[in-house]
Amino acid sequence: MSESQYPTELVHSDRYPPGGPGWLRERGARLIYLLVGALAVLLALQWWSTRTEIRNLRRDMAQRIQSGESVSAESRNIAKSVQDDVKDLQSKVSVLENKQVEGQSQQVALEQMYQELSRNRDDWALAEIEQVLSTASQQLQLAGNVQGALIALQNADARLSHSDKPQFITIRRALARDIEKLKALPLVDITGIALRLDTLMGQIDTMPLLSDEKPAAPAATPKGKASAQQAVAPSFLGTVKDKWNGFSAEMWAELRQLVQIRRVDTPQALLLSPGEAYYARENLKLRLLSARLSLLSRNQNAFRSDLAAAQETIRRYFDTRARQTQSALALLKQLQGSDLNIEMPTLNDSLNAVRGYKAKP
Structure with a gap:
């Protein structure tokens, strides 16, 4: 320290003595400067801290915005997927609704059918x-x-x-x-009469016609009788007599076969050809079939008329001396007397x- 400085300090110390007003003002100014400086430092620190925080905040905001954009894009994708799923669900729901409507209609139809089937x-x-x-x-x-x-x-x-x-x-x-x-x-056995007519129609083919009649075979002399005659008359005259009797009997039989006398109402029935005989039998069958139909329809007049015509056909073309023909005529006559006129x-x-x-x- 130089000597020139001491007088100044002395001057000052002399000028502003401790405890005086000047000294107090100087000290207050220093405090103010210190406070202002400290405040400035604090403000600077505050500004620096705030700027740092703002920078960090901006960085965080940028990161968050970027993250939000990615989340937003993902959300949009999810929303789009959800919309697609909703559309699919809506289409499926519409299909299910249609099926439900169809099922309800079928249920109604089934209920109606059940009601109809479950009637009393x-x-x-x-x-x-x-x-x-x-x-x-x-x-x-x-x-x-x-x-x-x-x-x-x-x-x-x-x-x-x-x-x-x-x-x-x-x-x-x-x-x-x-x-x-x-x-x-009154009991009328329609079925029985019809069966008897059917049986008779089945026998027509075996009934003998007049044109089918053949000469009877000559009667043979019994061997036992000839032996007995030979035993009784073993002489020559007896033998000649026996042979003559046998020869004359054979000749008489031949003559009887050559000439026969018989009354026939329809001579043309004896001269039927095989074709005409077939049609005669078929005509009789048709008559009996017509009588059967008249029987089933309860037409007594037509039934009796057909049976009468059948009997006339049998008498005209068939051999009435045969037992089968006689049985057929008796059956037709019996059936002709059946009473069919019954009021039902x-x-x-x-x-x-x-x-x-x-x-x-």
Whole structure:
């Protein structure tokens, strides 16, 4: 330190003595400078720290933005995939809805069918009984099938007897009345008569025609008788007599075969050719077949007319002396006396009873 500085310090110390106002002001200024400097340092530090934080924040924000963009892109991809899945689900849902609608319609149809099939068993039974009775009534009126109608009525009554419903009593009463009507009818064995006609038609081919008749073979002299004669008359005259008797008997038999006297109403029947004989038999078969059809249709006049024509054909072309021909004529005459004109009753009582029950609500 130089000597010149001491006087200054002395001057100053003399000028601003410790504890004086000047000294206080100088010290306050120094404190202010120190405070300002410290504040400036603090502000600088604060600015530096803030800038660093801002830089870090920007870097973080940039990273986050970049990460957000990647996440956003991934989200868009996911959203697109979800949209595609939603579209697929919507299409599948629409298909399922269509199938559901179709299933519902099928279910409705099945329910209707079930309701139809699950109708009252009595209604089904009555409908079937009505159909059977209607068919039996038609057969009864058209073909006179009494047995078939009787069986149909009895089956219907047996079927209704299994039900305990008192409403069926009226129907069963009507069935009982119709059954009694059918049982009261005179018995005409249509089936038996038809079978007898069929049997007769099968025998026509073996029945002898007049044109088929052949001369009878000469009667041979019994050997036992000749031996007895020889034993009785062993002489020569006896032998000659026996031979003469045998020769004369043979000659007489030959003469009888050459000349026969017989009455025939239709001489042309004796001269039938094989073709004409075939047609004669077929004509008789057709007559019997026509009689069979008249029998099944209960046409008594046509039945008797056909049988009469068949008998006339047999008498004209067939050998009436043959036992087979006589049996055929007897059978036709017996069948011709059958009474087919029987007034058939109707089954209207039973049908009306069934229909009346079905018409009730």
